[in-house]
Amino acid sequence: MKLPQTHADAAAEFLKDTDRSHWHDDTLWHVRSKRDASAQKIPEWEQLRTLASQIKDHVLSNLDTLLLQFEKNAQANGIEVLWAKDAQEHNEHVLRILEENQVKQLVKSKSILTEECGLNHFLEDKGYDVVDTDLGERIIQFNKQVPSHIVMPAIHLKKKEIGDIFHKHLGTEAGSDDPQYLTEAARQHLRQKFIQAHAAITGVNFGIAETGGFVVCTNEGNADMGTHLADIHIACMGIEKLIPRAADLGVFLRLLARSATGQSITNYNSHFHRPRKDKKMYLILVDNGRTKQLGREDFRNSLKCIRCGACMNTCPIYRRSSGFSYNSTVPGPIGSILSPGMDLKKHSTLPFASTLCGSCSDVCPVKINIHEQLYKWRQVITKEGPSQPSKKWAMRFGGNVMSKPKLFDLMGKMARKSLSISPRGFVYNSFNAWGKHRELPEVPKESFKDWYKKNRNK
Amino acid sequence: MSSKESILAAIQKNKPDLLPLPEHPEFPVEGDLVERYKSSIKSNGGEALEVSDPAEIRDYLELHFQDSQMILSLSEVVKGNYDIALAEDPHDLEHVELAILEGEWGVAENAAIWLPEESLKHRALPFIAQHLIVLLKKDRLLGNMHEVYQSINVSDSGYGVFIAGPSKTADIEQSLVIGAHGPRSMTVFLLD
Amino acid sequence: MKVGLFIPCYVEQFYPNAAIASLQLLEKAGVTVEYPLEQTCCGQPMANSGYQQYGEGAAQLFRKNFEAYDYVVCPSGSCTLHAKEHILSDQEGGPKIYELCEFLTDVLQVKTLDASFPFRVGLHASCHGLRGLHLAKPSELMIPEFNKPLGLLEMVKDIDLVQLTRKDECCGFGGTFAVFEEAVSVDMGRDRIKDHEQQGVQVITGADMSCLMHLEGLLRREKKTIKVMHIAEILNGHTPEN
Numbered sequence: 001m002k003l004p005q006t007h008a009d010a011a012a013e014f015l016k017d018t019d020r021s022h023w024h025d026d027t028l029w030h031v032r033s034k035r036d037a038s039a040q041k042i043p044e045w046e047q048l049r050t051l052a053s054q055i056k057d058h059v060l061s062n063l064d065t066l067l068l069q070f071e072k073n074a075q076a077n078g079i080e081v082l083w084a085k086d087a088q089e090h091n092e093h094v095l096r097i098l099e100e101n102q103v104k105q106l107v108k109s110k111s112i113l114t115e116e117c118g119l120n121h122f123l124e125d126k127g128y129d130v131v132d133t134d135l136g137e138r139i140i141q142f143n144k145q146v147p148s149h150i151v152m153p154a155i156h157l158k159k160k161e162i163g164d165i166f167h168k169h170l171g172t173e174a175g176s177d178d179p180q181y182l183t184e185a186a187r188q189h190l191r192q193k194f195i196q197a198h199a200a201i202t203g204v205n206f207g208i209a210e211t212g213g214f215v216v217c218t219n220e221g222n223a224d225m226g227t228h229l230a231d232i233h234i235a236c237m238g239i240e241k242l243i244p245r246a247a248d249l250g251v252f253l254r255l256l257a258r259s260a261t262g263q264s265i266t267n268y269n270s271h272f273h274r275p276r277k278d279k280k281m282y283l284i285l286v287d288n289g290r291t292k293q294l295g296r297e298d299f300r301n302s303l304k305c306i307r308c309g310a311c312m313n314t315c316p317i318y319r320r321s322s323g324f325s326y327n328s329t330v331p332g333p334i335g336s337i338l339s340p341g342m343d344l345k346k347h348s349t350l351p352f353a354s355t356l357c358g359s360c361s362d363v364c365p366v367k368i369n370i371h372e373q374l375y376k377w378r379q380v381i382t383k384e385g386p387s388q389p390s391k392k393w394a395m396r397f398g399g400n401v402m403s404k405p406k407l408f409d410l411m412g413k414m415a416r417k418s419l420s421i422s423p424r425g426f427v428y429n430s431f432n433a434w435g436k437h438r439e440l441p442e443v444p445k446e447s448f449k450d451w452y453k454k455n456r457n458k
Numbered sequence: 459m460s461s462k463e464s465i466l467a468a469i470q471k472n473k474p475d476l477l478p479l480p481e482h483p484e485f486p487v488e489g490d491l492v493e494r495y496k497s498s499i500k501s502n503g504g505e506a507l508e509v510s511d512p513a514e515i516r517d518y519l520e521l522h523f524q525d526s527q528m529i530l531s532l533s534e535v536v537k538g539n540y541d542i543a544l545a546e547d548p549h550d551l552e553h554v555e556l557a558i559l560e561g562e563w564g565v566a567e568n569a570a571i572w573l574p575e576e577s578l579k580h581r582a583l584p585f586i587a588q589h590l591i592v593l594l595k596k597d598r599l600l601g602n603m604h605e606v607y608q609s610i611n612v613s614d615s616g617y618g619v620f621i622a623g624p625s626k627t628a629d630i631e632q633s634l635v636i637g638a639h640g641p642r643s644m645t646v647f648l649l650d
Numbered sequence: 651m652k653v654g655l656f657i658p659c660y661v662e663q664f665y666p667n668a669a670i671a672s673l674q675l676l677e678k679a680g681v682t683v684e685y686p687l688e689q690t691c692c693g694q695p696m697a698n699s700g701y702q703q704y705g706e707g708a709a710q711l712f713r714k715n716f717e718a719y720d721y722v723v724c725p726s727g728s729c730t731l732h733a734k735e736h737i738l739s740d741q742e743g744g745p746k747i748y749e750l751c752e753f754l755t756d757v758l759q760v761k762t763l764d765a766s767f768p769f770r771v772g773l774h775a776s777c778h779g780l781r782g783l784h785l786a787k788p789s790e791l792m793i794p795e796f797n798k799p800l801g802l803l804e805m806v807k808d809i810d811l812v813q814l815t816r817k818d819e820c821c822g823f824g825g826t827f828a829v830f831e832e833a834v835s836v837d838m839g840r841d842r843i844k845d846h847e848q849q850g851v852q853v854i855t856g857a858d859m860s861c862l863m864h865l866e867g868l869l870r871r872e873k874k875t876i877k878v879m880h881i882a883e884i885l886n887g888h889t890p891e892n
């Protein structure tokens with residue numbers, strides 16, 4: 001079987017267009033800088049991170065009880081709660097709701113979960129026209145792409161390209177790429193969709209166990225435009241999105257937007273507890289691999305993620321390879337520890353797409369030890385993932401040399417010697433990835449050990 | 459086994475031993491809340507103005523809006539020209555130019571204003587209007603999100619929202635554009 | 651105080667000057683240092699590639715070499731971190747391992763250095779030392795400022811230290827990452843170099859020779875005049891070679 005494209009190959013592809021890759025890197029670095037400036041203003045920032053992390057630890061350790069409490073309270077509020085063990089069941093729930101309510105038109109606000117479940121394709125195959133209403137999502141929907149970032153879905157596109165997409169789909173003036181103008185065009189177009197929609201699908205940022213309600217955060221107000229005009233609201237929520245108490249929102253809402261973009265809060269933070277009079281509200285609780293991840297001790301706390309995207313913005317590899325190089329719904333560092341749990345073979349190169357620099361773990365508002373989990377996935381993948389005989393052999397050989405001092409000394413001598421006498425073409429050939437763009441170190445006359453023996457160890 | 463049962467069973471099998479739920483410490487906020495509020499809303503793309511006399515709000519309206527435009531006020535302090543009771547369905551609000559609301563609490567650290575359903579009549583109102591004005595008494599300003607969650611009960615209302623600025627997006631090359639789907643402006647009047 | 655010097659495998663072979671400087675620095679500070687001759691490597695290259703088991707032999711050898719010491723000092727943040735987390739971690743009462751700058755600052759509490767370095771210098775903050783060993787405040791964390799390697803460099807006379815635009819961005823070395831993700835690795839290295847170039851840096855220094863080896867590889871291939879030196883060399887009063 002052919003292995004999927006590696007992250008390294010996809011990244012190399014992206015880097016060929018240096019203008020674009022540098023622009024991508026700078027843009028996201030700017031977002032990271034805004035995050036720093038914003039966090040800096042909160043004296044208790046690190047304390048908030050610790051609190052958020054502990055609250056989520058508690059949630060994972062008590063998830064069954066909290067889910068039941070959440071369901072009971074939500075039902076008492078008049079919300080219909082459905083459970084889905086996987087993506088398929090989630091999509092079928094949505095379809096059934098649409099059919100039962102004879103929904104023809106629907107709008108959707110941003111939900112990474114529905115991306116994960118492939119809901120749009122599923123519904124489109126059944127003849128539904130699903131309209132994504134987040135501006136970034138609408139752009140990539142027109143462009144038949146998936147989000148390349150979980151907070152900024154169209155961050156890979158330049159305004160010129162968006163101008164072309166809008167010209168094609170919305171009839172904006174050819175060549176016009178003014179963000180203000182393009183946004184206005186989308187506003188007019190989507191307003192019609194909001195007015196016509198019978199059902200609105202949203203994600204969930206936080207489900208509150210003690211009250212049976214849930215919170216959705218946006219800057220555009222698109223989740224609210226959709227849900228308050230449509231008769232049916234379907235909220236899709238991963239089971240890990242729970243928090244025990246409403247007061248916990250104080251912690252999470254202070255962290256979320258600041259970590260994501262540096263804003264102090266998103267402009268709209270909507271708390272849904274009961275449907276509007278005579279209208280319907282559904283909430284689908286989705287597992288889709290989450291309970292499995294919960295059972296992996298080394299990796300379970302990846303489920304604490306609140307999807308702020310900060311680990312992507314800070315990741316020097318993500319910034320230089322873009323979201324698509326990860327070929328997974330959630331890209332970047334967090335994606336690289338979540339995705340192998342979903343499909344080890346498909347995502348086996350992701351945990352290696354990191355220098356283990358640790359920046360992701362330090363920006364993460366819920367203190368997920370992302371880089372340590374990357375290291376641990378590597379140990380798993382070399383045992384259970386697709387085999388890489390040459391790499392394995394090299395490592396085994398290296399390990400053997402390193403465990404035998406005499407052999408190590410000899411090999412070192414040989415290496416230094418062969419490097420100093422080899423013709424350049426032998427050292428810097430196309431098989432040598434180090435030497436493609438880098439020189440090897442200059443070869444010293446003697447190793448430190450040789451020097452030490454002469455000068456100290458008499 | 460139903461999906462619910464199988465999910466719960468898997469959780470029981472896989473979850474770690476119970477870890478404690480931390481209490482919330484106090485994070486007191488010092489300084490001038492009004493000034494903090496004003497600078498916070500500015501970074502969110504909105505504006506806050508201090509007024510001592512409601513007449514100043516009326517002057518503001520006269521300057522920025524015309525009577526031919528649909529103005530809907532849910533505040534006693536200033537009147538609009540359209541009666542919300544006439545709107546049976548939120549779709550009837552499609553052409554609202556300006557909505558004037560009264561906020562319940564404001565948060566200085568991020569400019570968020572708590573608007574429970576009761577203060578909106580229609581949930582769609584603060585989103586569908588082209589412009590939004592919120593009146594807030596200065597003594598309803600709190601320092602941060604912890605304080606506001608101590609002061610409200612989120613499940614008292616079927617719906618409630620923290621609004622911290624106008625509708626905005628930066629999805630095109632990270633350039634900030636105000637007026638994505640909802641209000642193109644948000645002005646908060648801080649009253650004594 | 652019994653101090654054993656651990657010199658990472660590639661430093662031993664390719665950068666003996668960094669190792670000599672480390673040894674001499676410690677000696678000047680009045681410490682009796684020994685370099686156990688049977689040492690090889692900490693096993694990190696294997697472990698970071700997902701083959702921790704193949705690094706076990708090296709790890710055992712490491713434990714044996716240093717069991718009789720109070721402290722192990724190593725002029726590499728990355729190897730120190732690996733040894734700390736994977737080799738010495740389960741040893742009760744065994745030796746404590748310190749990265750060189752950390753040892754000079756925290757244990758020896760060095761306050762002055764007899765060195766002069768009249769060059770414009772950029773400090774590269776290597777990630778494992780920075781975020782793993784807390785050699786300095788990482789830009790991500792909102793905690794009070796501190797920077798151990800910088801503190802030491804500031805004791806060097808005539809040194810001209812620059813401020814970088816991205817003061818602690820990774821250089822892209824990452825062990826086998828440098829080879830398996832060659833394109834990204836090279837791009838990251840070039841960006842770091844550009845940052846130093848823009849500040850007019852003559853010498854890039856740092857507490858991890860591996861990152862410097864990667865940057866040096868790029869600099870030399872691109873025929874740039876910027877030199878790299880291990881921080882120990884500067885602190886020990888060496889001057890750049892031509």
Ligand code: SF4
Pocket residue numbers: 259304305306307308309310311312334360363364365366367368370
């Ligand atoms: S892992 Fe942490 S930093 Fe990354 S998206 Fe999730 S919460 Fe944000």
